[in-house]
Amino acid sequence: MFLSIILLIVALISAVAIIREVRRKNFFAVGFAGISFVVFGWFSIATIISILTTGGGAPTGH
Template sequence: MILSIILLIVALLSAVAIVREIKRKNFFAVGFAGLSFVVFGWFSIATIISIITTGGGAPVAH
């Protein structure tokens, strides 16, 4: 669960970077921030869905 939260925070920071760099008209940085937003956002959502559907967490050794 911590991994998905960290990935989601990175995705949100990338979204902020997109807006900031559009204002500066730095489209090369917009491209990298957009790609980061898509990748980190996808993995955070996929991780959250995986945790919800499979019960989540690491297996416990008995």
């Protein structure tokens, strides 16, 4: 659960960076912040869903 919280915090910081860099018109940084937001947001949501449905972290395959 700790990992998913950290990933979610990073995704939220990336969302703030997107807004800040759009105001500065630095679209190269917007691209990197956007990719970071999507990747970290996806993995945080997927980890939270995995924890809620399986009762643990990643599936063990057994």
